[in-house]
Amino acid sequence: MASYLILTPPGAPSRSAVSDRYRDETRFIRDGFSWKAFVFPALWMLYHRLWLHAAAAILLQGLAVELIRQPGFFAAGAAILLAVHVLAALEGRHALSQRLIDRGWTMENLVSAHDLATAEQIHFSEVEQEPQQNIHSQNWDITATNTNTSRPGQSFGLPGYDGGR
Template sequence: MKLYTVHLPPETPAAKAADKALFIRDGFSWFALVLPFVYVLWHRMWWVLLGVVAAAGAIEVAARAAGPAAGTILSIVFALAFATEANGLRRWTLARKGWRYAGTTVGGSLEEAERRFFETGVPAAATGRPLPAPAQAAPRPGLAARDSIIGLGPGFAGSARPAR
Protein backbone atom coordinates (compact mmCIF):
# COMPACT_ATOMS: atom_id res chain seq x y z
CA MET A 1 0.00 0.00 0.00
CA LYS A 2 1.16 3.50 -0.81
CA LEU A 3 0.50 6.54 1.35
CA TYR A 4 -0.83 9.69 -0.29
CA THR A 5 -1.37 13.17 1.09
CA VAL A 6 -4.34 15.12 -0.23
CA HIS A 7 -4.17 18.84 -0.96
CA LEU A 8 -6.96 21.22 -1.99
CA PRO A 9 -6.52 24.44 -3.98
CA PRO A 10 -6.68 27.78 -2.18
CA GLU A 11 -9.89 29.79 -1.92
CA THR A 12 -11.99 27.27 -3.79
CA PRO A 13 -15.49 26.22 -2.68
CA ALA A 14 -15.53 22.75 -1.15
CA ALA A 15 -17.61 21.26 -3.98
CA LYS A 16 -15.13 22.39 -6.64
CA ALA A 17 -12.05 21.81 -4.46
CA ALA A 18 -12.72 18.08 -4.31
CA ASP A 19 -12.57 17.92 -8.12
CA LYS A 20 -9.18 19.66 -8.14
CA ALA A 21 -7.64 17.77 -5.22
CA LEU A 22 -4.02 16.70 -5.64
CA PHE A 23 -2.89 13.34 -4.31
CA ILE A 24 0.87 13.26 -3.71
CA ARG A 25 2.48 9.91 -3.02
CA ASP A 26 4.80 9.75 -0.06
CA GLY A 27 8.26 8.37 -0.64
CA PHE A 28 10.81 7.98 -3.39
CA SER A 29 10.17 9.53 -6.84
CA TRP A 30 11.72 7.77 -9.81
CA PHE A 31 10.77 10.68 -12.08
CA ALA A 32 12.75 13.06 -9.84
CA LEU A 33 15.72 10.67 -9.83
CA VAL A 34 15.94 10.31 -13.61
CA LEU A 35 14.98 13.86 -14.65
CA PRO A 36 15.25 16.22 -11.67
CA PHE A 37 15.11 19.46 -13.68
CA VAL A 38 12.10 18.26 -15.66
CA TYR A 39 10.38 17.16 -12.42
CA VAL A 40 10.89 20.60 -10.88
CA LEU A 41 9.75 22.47 -14.00
CA TRP A 42 6.76 20.16 -14.55
CA HIS A 43 5.45 20.85 -11.05
CA ARG A 44 6.36 24.58 -11.18
CA MET A 45 8.55 24.45 -8.10
CA TRP A 46 10.53 27.65 -8.72
CA TRP A 47 12.28 27.97 -5.34
CA VAL A 48 13.25 24.31 -5.51
CA LEU A 49 14.58 24.87 -9.04
CA LEU A 50 16.81 27.62 -7.67
CA GLY A 51 18.12 25.20 -5.02
CA VAL A 52 18.71 22.41 -7.54
CA VAL A 53 20.63 24.76 -9.84
CA ALA A 54 22.73 25.98 -6.88
CA ALA A 55 23.44 22.41 -5.81
CA ALA A 56 24.41 21.43 -9.36
CA GLY A 57 26.79 24.39 -9.49
CA ALA A 58 28.32 23.46 -6.13
CA ILE A 59 28.79 19.86 -7.31
CA GLU A 60 30.49 21.12 -10.48
CA VAL A 61 32.87 23.29 -8.45
CA ALA A 62 33.62 20.38 -6.10
CA ALA A 63 34.22 18.07 -9.07
CA ARG A 64 36.77 20.46 -10.57
CA ALA A 65 38.54 20.80 -7.23
CA ALA A 66 38.50 17.16 -6.12
CA GLY A 67 38.41 15.33 -9.41
CA PRO A 68 35.81 13.64 -11.60
CA ALA A 69 35.35 10.63 -9.31
CA ALA A 70 34.33 12.88 -6.40
CA GLY A 71 31.98 14.80 -8.70
CA THR A 72 30.33 11.57 -9.81
CA ILE A 73 29.86 10.40 -6.23
CA LEU A 74 28.43 13.79 -5.18
CA SER A 75 26.07 13.78 -8.17
CA ILE A 76 24.77 10.32 -7.30
CA VAL A 77 24.31 11.22 -3.63
CA PHE A 78 22.50 14.44 -4.53
CA ALA A 79 20.25 12.67 -7.05
CA LEU A 80 19.26 10.02 -4.50
CA ALA A 81 18.64 12.61 -1.78
CA PHE A 82 16.57 14.78 -4.10
CA ALA A 83 14.49 11.84 -5.34
CA THR A 84 13.81 10.86 -1.73
CA GLU A 85 12.64 14.36 -0.78
CA ALA A 86 11.08 15.51 -4.07
CA ASN A 87 7.46 14.82 -3.09
CA GLY A 88 8.00 16.51 0.27
CA LEU A 89 9.37 19.55 -1.53
CA ARG A 90 6.29 19.48 -3.76
CA ARG A 91 4.06 19.54 -0.65
CA TRP A 92 6.09 22.46 0.70
CA THR A 93 5.65 24.35 -2.57
CA LEU A 94 1.89 23.77 -2.53
CA ALA A 95 1.67 24.98 1.07
CA ARG A 96 3.55 28.17 0.11
CA LYS A 97 1.02 28.72 -2.68
CA GLY A 98 -1.88 28.44 -0.23
CA TRP A 99 -3.04 24.88 -0.90
CA ARG A 100 -4.78 23.27 2.09
CA TYR A 101 -3.78 19.92 3.50
CA ALA A 102 -6.94 17.79 3.53
CA GLY A 103 -5.67 14.51 4.94
CA THR A 104 -3.98 11.27 4.06
CA THR A 105 -5.16 8.10 2.40
CA VAL A 106 -3.70 4.79 1.32
CA GLY A 107 -4.14 2.60 -1.72
CA GLY A 108 -2.43 0.19 -4.03
CA SER A 109 -2.76 2.75 -6.82
CA LEU A 110 -3.71 6.40 -7.17
CA GLU A 111 -7.24 5.50 -8.24
CA GLU A 112 -7.75 3.25 -5.22
CA ALA A 113 -6.41 5.97 -2.88
CA GLU A 114 -8.80 8.53 -4.42
CA ARG A 115 -11.73 6.15 -4.06
CA ARG A 116 -10.90 5.43 -0.42
CA PHE A 117 -10.49 9.11 0.40
CA PHE A 118 -13.84 10.13 -1.08
CA GLU A 119 -15.71 7.04 0.16
CA THR A 120 -14.78 7.76 3.77
CA GLY A 121 -16.03 11.30 3.38
CA VAL A 122 -14.02 14.44 2.89
CA PRO A 123 -12.63 15.54 6.27
CA ALA A 124 -13.82 18.80 7.79
CA ALA A 125 -10.43 20.41 7.14
CA ALA A 126 -10.97 19.85 3.42
CA THR A 127 -14.38 21.48 3.36
CA GLY A 128 -13.31 24.55 5.30
CA ARG A 129 -15.58 23.82 8.27
CA PRO A 130 -13.99 24.04 11.70
CA LEU A 131 -13.00 20.78 13.33
CA PRO A 132 -15.03 19.77 16.38
CA ALA A 133 -13.46 20.55 19.74
CA PRO A 134 -11.78 17.56 21.37
CA ALA A 135 -13.66 16.01 24.23
CA GLN A 136 -12.41 16.96 27.68
CA ALA A 137 -11.49 14.18 30.05
CA ALA A 138 -13.68 14.03 33.13
CA PRO A 139 -11.84 14.70 36.39
CA ARG A 140 -11.22 11.68 38.57
CA PRO A 141 -13.19 11.82 41.80
CA GLY A 142 -11.10 12.17 44.95
CA LEU A 143 -7.97 13.45 43.17
CA ALA A 144 -6.78 16.52 45.02
CA ALA A 145 -4.37 19.06 43.55
CA ARG A 146 -1.67 17.98 46.01
CA ASP A 147 -1.93 14.37 44.75
CA SER A 148 -1.91 15.15 41.02
CA ILE A 149 1.67 14.48 39.93
CA ILE A 150 4.54 12.90 41.80
CA GLY A 151 8.22 13.35 41.10
CA LEU A 152 8.42 16.26 38.68
CA GLY A 153 10.78 18.28 40.81
CA PRO A 154 10.77 21.17 43.26
CA GLY A 155 7.76 23.42 43.33
CA PHE A 156 5.26 20.95 41.91
CA ALA A 157 2.36 19.64 44.00
CA GLY A 158 3.12 16.26 45.45
CA SER A 159 6.76 16.44 44.49
CA ALA A 160 9.06 13.87 46.01
CA ARG A 161 11.66 16.58 46.68
CA PRO A 162 10.87 19.57 48.88
CA ALA A 163 10.93 23.04 47.35
CA ARG A 164 14.08 25.03 48.20
Protein backbone atom coordinates in the same frame (compact mmCIF):
# COMPACT_ATOMS: atom_id res chain seq x y z
CA MET B 1 1.44 0.34 0.15
CA ALA B 2 1.96 4.03 -0.52
CA SER B 3 0.74 7.08 1.35
CA TYR B 4 -1.05 9.88 -0.46
CA LEU B 5 -1.18 13.41 0.92
CA ILE B 6 -4.45 15.03 -0.07
CA LEU B 7 -4.49 18.82 -0.52
CA THR B 8 -7.33 21.17 -1.40
CA PRO B 9 -6.87 24.71 -2.75
CA PRO B 10 -7.86 27.81 -0.82
CA GLY B 11 -11.56 28.57 -1.19
CA ALA B 12 -12.49 25.02 -2.16
CA PRO B 13 -15.85 23.68 -0.97
CA SER B 14 -15.88 21.54 2.13
CA ARG B 15 -15.44 17.79 1.98
CA SER B 16 -18.95 17.21 3.30
CA ALA B 17 -20.40 18.74 0.14
CA VAL B 18 -18.45 16.68 -2.37
CA SER B 19 -18.95 18.21 -5.78
CA ASP B 20 -17.29 17.94 -9.17
CA ARG B 21 -15.35 21.14 -8.43
CA TYR B 22 -14.01 19.67 -5.19
CA ARG B 23 -12.99 16.47 -6.97
CA ASP B 24 -11.27 18.34 -9.81
CA GLU B 25 -9.26 20.71 -7.61
CA THR B 26 -8.10 18.18 -5.01
CA ARG B 27 -4.43 17.15 -5.40
CA PHE B 28 -3.13 13.74 -4.43
CA ILE B 29 0.63 13.74 -3.83
CA ARG B 30 2.20 10.31 -3.41
CA ASP B 31 4.73 10.14 -0.62
CA GLY B 32 7.74 8.14 -1.69
CA PHE B 33 10.50 7.74 -4.21
CA SER B 34 10.00 9.42 -7.60
CA TRP B 35 11.82 7.87 -10.55
CA LYS B 36 11.16 10.92 -12.73
CA ALA B 37 12.74 13.19 -10.14
CA PHE B 38 15.68 10.80 -9.83
CA VAL B 39 16.43 10.68 -13.55
CA PHE B 40 15.70 14.36 -14.33
CA PRO B 41 15.88 16.29 -11.04
CA ALA B 42 16.12 19.85 -12.39
CA LEU B 43 13.49 19.34 -15.09
CA TRP B 44 11.14 17.68 -12.60
CA MET B 45 11.50 20.64 -10.23
CA LEU B 46 10.98 23.16 -13.03
CA TYR B 47 7.84 21.31 -14.15
CA HIS B 48 6.45 21.50 -10.61
CA ARG B 49 7.45 25.18 -10.27
CA LEU B 50 10.01 24.63 -7.55
CA TRP B 51 12.18 27.44 -8.91
CA LEU B 52 14.73 27.79 -6.12
CA HIS B 53 15.12 24.05 -5.73
CA ALA B 54 15.67 23.72 -9.49
CA ALA B 55 18.26 26.51 -9.50
CA ALA B 56 20.13 24.84 -6.63
CA ALA B 57 19.99 21.47 -8.41
CA ILE B 58 21.35 22.98 -11.64
CA LEU B 59 24.18 24.72 -9.79
CA LEU B 60 25.11 21.58 -7.85
CA GLN B 61 24.98 19.44 -10.97
CA GLY B 62 27.22 21.92 -12.79
CA LEU B 63 29.66 21.89 -9.89
CA ALA B 64 29.61 18.08 -9.86
CA VAL B 65 30.33 17.89 -13.60
CA GLU B 66 33.26 20.31 -13.20
CA LEU B 67 34.64 18.24 -10.33
CA ILE B 68 34.33 15.07 -12.40
CA ARG B 69 36.42 16.69 -15.16
CA GLN B 70 39.23 17.61 -12.75
CA PRO B 71 41.86 14.95 -12.12
CA GLY B 72 41.58 13.43 -8.67
CA PHE B 73 38.07 14.76 -7.96
CA PHE B 74 36.00 12.20 -9.85
CA ALA B 75 34.69 10.54 -6.67
CA ALA B 76 33.67 13.86 -5.09
CA GLY B 77 31.89 15.01 -8.25
CA ALA B 78 30.11 11.69 -8.67
CA ALA B 79 29.03 11.76 -5.00
CA ILE B 80 27.58 15.27 -5.34
CA LEU B 81 25.79 14.33 -8.56
CA LEU B 82 24.33 11.18 -7.02
CA ALA B 83 23.32 13.10 -3.88
CA VAL B 84 21.39 15.67 -5.94
CA HIS B 85 19.53 12.93 -7.80
CA VAL B 86 18.70 10.93 -4.66
CA LEU B 87 17.66 14.01 -2.70
CA ALA B 88 15.36 15.15 -5.51
CA ALA B 89 13.82 11.68 -5.74
CA LEU B 90 13.24 11.30 -2.00
CA GLU B 91 12.34 14.86 -0.96
CA GLY B 92 10.96 16.41 -4.15
CA ARG B 93 7.36 15.54 -3.42
CA HIS B 94 7.66 16.86 0.12
CA ALA B 95 8.97 20.17 -1.27
CA LEU B 96 6.02 20.25 -3.68
CA SER B 97 3.46 19.66 -0.93
CA GLN B 98 5.14 22.23 1.31
CA ARG B 99 5.03 24.81 -1.49
CA LEU B 100 1.31 24.23 -1.92
CA ILE B 101 0.66 24.45 1.82
CA ASP B 102 2.63 27.71 1.96
CA ARG B 103 0.42 29.08 -0.83
CA GLY B 104 -2.73 28.46 1.24
CA TRP B 105 -3.67 24.91 0.30
CA THR B 106 -5.16 22.82 3.09
CA MET B 107 -4.01 19.34 4.00
CA GLU B 108 -7.27 17.40 4.05
CA ASN B 109 -6.22 13.85 4.65
CA LEU B 110 -3.49 11.24 4.48
CA VAL B 111 -4.53 7.96 2.86
CA SER B 112 -2.66 4.68 2.56
CA ALA B 113 -3.49 2.87 -0.66
CA HIS B 114 -1.93 0.66 -3.33
CA ASP B 115 -2.56 3.13 -6.15
CA LEU B 116 -4.01 6.55 -6.93
CA ALA B 117 -7.44 5.24 -7.92
CA THR B 118 -7.83 3.45 -4.60
CA ALA B 119 -6.69 6.55 -2.70
CA GLU B 120 -9.26 8.66 -4.52
CA GLN B 121 -11.97 6.11 -3.82
CA ILE B 122 -11.11 6.02 -0.13
CA HIS B 123 -11.00 9.80 0.18
CA PHE B 124 -14.16 10.57 -1.78
CA SER B 125 -16.27 7.78 -0.32
CA GLU B 126 -19.14 8.99 1.74
CA VAL B 127 -19.94 5.89 3.69
CA GLU B 128 -22.12 6.92 6.57
CA GLN B 129 -21.59 4.78 9.58
CA GLU B 130 -24.54 4.19 11.79
CA PRO B 131 -23.95 5.31 15.36
CA GLN B 132 -23.12 2.36 17.56
CA GLN B 133 -25.54 1.25 20.19
CA ASN B 134 -24.56 2.01 23.74
CA ILE B 135 -22.12 -0.80 24.36
CA HIS B 136 -21.56 0.08 27.99
CA SER B 137 -23.58 -1.61 30.66
CA GLN B 138 -26.05 0.67 32.36
CA ASN B 139 -25.95 -1.21 35.66
CA TRP B 140 -22.46 -1.50 37.15
CA ASP B 141 -23.31 -2.73 40.61
CA ILE B 142 -19.93 -3.99 41.83
CA THR B 143 -21.23 -5.37 45.12
CA ALA B 144 -23.71 -7.60 43.31
CA THR B 145 -21.04 -9.14 41.09
CA ASN B 146 -18.40 -9.58 43.81
CA THR B 147 -18.37 -13.28 44.70
CA ASN B 148 -15.14 -13.23 46.71
CA THR B 149 -16.19 -14.27 50.22
CA SER B 150 -12.68 -14.37 51.70
CA ARG B 151 -12.24 -10.63 51.36
CA PRO B 152 -15.17 -8.25 50.93
CA GLY B 153 -14.79 -5.31 48.60
CA GLN B 154 -13.60 -4.80 45.06
CA SER B 155 -11.23 -7.41 43.70
CA PHE B 156 -11.51 -6.90 39.91
CA GLY B 157 -11.38 -10.65 39.39
CA LEU B 158 -7.94 -11.00 40.98
CA PRO B 159 -7.26 -13.24 43.97
CA GLY B 160 -7.31 -11.28 47.21
CA TYR B 161 -4.38 -10.85 49.52
CA ASP B 162 -5.27 -10.74 53.19
CA GLY B 163 -1.73 -10.44 54.60
CA GLY B 164 -1.19 -14.10 55.53
CA ARG B 165 1.10 -16.75 54.15
